Amino acid sequence: MRLDLFNTSAFRLSVGYTLLVTLALGVTLGSTYLLTESLITDEVDLIIGSELKSLQDRFSRSGLAGVTDEINLRIDSWGRIGAVYMLADSNFERIAGNVTHWPFDGMPTEARPEFEIETIEPGRRAVHPVRAAVRTLPGGDLLLVGTDISQGRRFAEKFRMATLGGIGLSALVAALAGFWFSYRLARRVGEVASTCQRIIAGEPGRRLPVGGTNDEFDALAVSVNHVLDRLEEQAGTLRATFESTAHDLRAPLHRLRTRMDALLLRSPPLETPVRESIESALHEVDRLQRTLSTLLQIALAESGTPLAAPAAVDVGQLAAELVELFEPVAGAQGLRLDCRNDSAAVVRGNRQLLAQLLTNLIENAVKYVPSGGRIEVAVRRLGDRVRLSVSDDGPGIAAADRARAGQPFVRFGAAAKHEGSGLGLSLVAAIARLHRGRLELESNEPGLRVVVELPA
């Protein structure tokens, strides 16, 4: 049996697990990224803040000229790498610094405004992002201190790529692992299911495969195999018991019958009354033998012994042949017996047993339906099932009795006055079960409809 992988609980579990892994990784790595980014910015802001403070101190000690000197000094010689300064008057005109013109439209509103500057480096032009702070000096001049943050940006960019890549890769690995895991699980469970189905379908000797890895599946397989061994053993014991019973009962019946036969063949012939009573005794022996055979057949079918060597049987054709066989007898009793068939109503099973099943149903109908009645045998193909039915317009069976009708020796109503063992329907039920089908009795309004559904 092949399981639909996408419909297994293992698959759903792995999908859920993959989502969970992705989410957890995303939260962890995402917050690390955000934290790192804010740490970098904080450090820049700290430097800018302290430099602003030292330049403001310088202003309060030595005025505008002092600040201008300090800025020029820092630009020219020992200033830190990437530092940006500008001193401008209240009209945003440059007084000093390494920025050529005021980078904002008037006064920026943010505490730490950002802008870009172009630098001319040997051979190429480059654009650098700058994070800055602006202070208005007493007197109305403006002091701008900034830092080239392109390196931090690059670092953050790389970090972000690494984070996203890491999350993506982990999700992919988790998904692949989950897929493989659920595929393996589905395959092993599928093996168990298909083996069980084959056993039911008539291969009692099959056992679940044991991988030898001592995992939980092996433990399950070993236990199930034990159960199967026990069942097969019991079926075998039952079968042997039935067979020896059959043998032990048939042998004396056979001797009895042979003796009576020999009496009838004696010359000179027996007197008529003696011959007639022997003949009627013979008739009883035959009935007894038939009941015995039917009982044994039911017992065998119910013992769990699967059908030996099942073959394809066209039930539609079989029904047609049996209707043709029974038609003259039915006709002689004033009954109409018809057959309606679908072509290709083929089931796997035993032709003789299926013929016996149909024969019992037709015989019952012929026996109980009064003259002038109608009997219809129908075989229909319904998807993956074959439905055979024998319907009549006879006296039928009361709804309350129908459920009991398949049990051995149950006879009621009209049946009681006919000769019969009360085993006919039990055998039908047993044969149906042996073919993994079932028997149902319905009202034909009026009359009875016996339905047997078999897997095609």
Place this chain on the structure above:
Amino acid sequence: MHVLLIEDDTEAARFLVKGLGDRGYSVDHAADGREGLTRALAGTFDLIVTDRMLPHVDGLTIIERLRGKGIGTPVLVLSALGGVDDRVKGLKAGGDDYLTKPFALAELLARIEALCRRASAPQSTRLKVEDLEFDLLARRVTRAGREVELTTREMKLLEFLMRRAGQVVTRTMLLEGVWDLHFDPQSNLIDVHISRLRQAIDGGTDQPLIHTVRGSGYVLRSDG
């Protein structure tokens, strides 16, 4: 006709030997499988009738040994195992016919007769009994030159009877041979089919060919 009967149930065997003897068969009786096999291999018999379950060597093994030695003598298996599978197994093992105990002596006699004659019967495509002719290829049946209308099944039934003309054919043999049904329905199905066939073949003639044999079955032959 020389028949070997292998049967461990001595009482049943005694009646069978007598019954067959009354019909003109000379019967050797072996009471167990080993003796049966030795006799079967040593003697020349027209037919072997063997029980299936025997002490020492069972019936199916005897058939296997015989066939292994290239001995094709027809074998009729008697068995107290009456299941559908048992029958199939018995026939697959090389048995030519299978009869479940208990059976009527008449049934056994009819089957023995059929097996003894089968060995010599040629497979012809034109069958003829008196003025009844059946051309199997043309599917045409005539009685005294006049065409007889028959259904496919009736033709099969007639062919079965004509191939065994002069032999008693039982109802079970007809069910098996014509309808391929290996169990006994309770109704007298065959009688009605035979009477229809009889109507078609013998109706309007003063020389009936299909006769009922009391307690046994039917026979197709010219004399009454």
